[in-house]
Amino acid sequence: MKNIGIRDDTVRPGRSSGGRRRNAVFYFDLSEALPYTERMAKMLREVTGTVGALAKGFAVTFKTMFRPAVTENYPAEPVHFEGRYRGLHVLRRDENGLEKCVACFLCAAACPANCIYIEAAENTSDHRISAAERYAKVYNIDYNRCIFCGYCVEACPCDAITHGHGFEIASYDMNGLVYRKEQLLEKPPAAAAKP
């Protein structure tokens, strides 16, 4: 009874006819020393099982025909992003509209592609860009090199650099792919923009 179902290619010492190669799934074993009725029952079980499995499969695919499509109609309609999508970076501002980035260089250090370039400068009382001592005078991300791994976002102690959902950055010009701070920075809030 142990050879019901799919058999393998191995040579099995048979009881009646010595070693024989068996390798087919569609092989009804008629040489076993089983009574005739049992052999027929086995064969029938196999056939009905197959038919049942086929019917089940066809039912599944028929049902899926009526499921709504998951296709995003992208150029015609906006894409739906998951919240954690890693797109173009956005440099954030705090609640006062000041830049969060304090030019600590941790993101540049964490970057495996070495695509972040920062120049730091001191904040003064009449030229205050960030809340801390220093701010990033220059903050470039070279999107020729960026691999969107998200390590910079993880490394940032101030939650200044984050991933946005932008992705349409294809360009005919490599120079255009070096994004400057002005392009990455979040828009100033309306209240803070006035003074």
Add this chain to the structure above:
Amino acid sequence: MAQFAEAHFFLIESVVKIIVVLFVLLTAVAYVVWLERKVVARIQSRWGPYWVGPHGLLQPLADGLKFLFKEDIVVQDADKVIYWMAPFLAFTLAFLSIAVIPFGGSFQLFGHTIQLQITDLNVGLLYVFAVTSLGVYSIALAGWSANSKYPLFGGLRSSAQMISYELSLGLGVVGVLMISGTLSLRGVVTPQVGFWHIAGIPFLPRWNVFRQPLGFLVYFIAAIAETNRIPFDLPEGETELVGGFHTEYSSFKFAMFFIAEYANMVTVSCLATLLFFGGWLGPLFGPYWLRVILPVIWFCLKVFCFLFFYIWMRGTLPRFRYDQLMAFGWKVLLPLGFLNVLGTSFVIAWLHS
């Protein structure tokens, strides 16, 4: 003079029928491709062709144009003559068999009886089998002449597969032939007219499929294998043979193989409809012109159901392994076909005694 006019009428009638049938068949083939892409897309929760025309309805046209304008690459070491001949062979043979397929009854026009069929050959079925078996040559030659390993594998596989399954294909329809006693495809439909009655109430149309369920099963499975469709598409097998016998074909030569495959699909679906599902028979009502058109509609609907099933199957089943394919063909399908022939002949002999 009357004879002369008769000959003229026959000529014009034939030409008109050929043009109409070819046009319809080509359009049908194009839109079966569209249907296939749509249905398989739906099974996979996609939309399928969408941008070219409303619901992608002009997609076949765009595909055809694309094929026309693609570069026609010929492999350097190919056997040029055969390499050129193979796609034409496939295309021609696929379209030849439609000549004997009846798609409706007949009607009166200018005192002539016009049959909705290009020609009613009295060996129609044999003719179809002969032409479709020749189709093996196109695939085997395509695989051979490209002088490249994957096409060769595809060609070899297909010659083995199609020859094996042709036997079962023939055996599947023998039962029907024994019942109807004719090889004419029009004659095969005639015994299927009417209903079976239980206590005076018609409950089942007298279609051959109810008399020959096993024959139908054998025929249909063998027909899928004959047309190289999933799950029997080993000659093409994209995942293992890079496209099989048509790997080295491009541009319109590839398109011809493509069209031939779908035309064959339509042919075997037509044949299944005629042999087992009562052909154009169906409820008739209304004025004379409607009674002429309705059978054509029933026929097209039945063929459509088969084509849909083909596509549905493509979206459902995986491909056979080669040894499974051969074992299934020779050890299961062929004995079943013999069994069906044997059983049918016993029943007929018993009924006639």
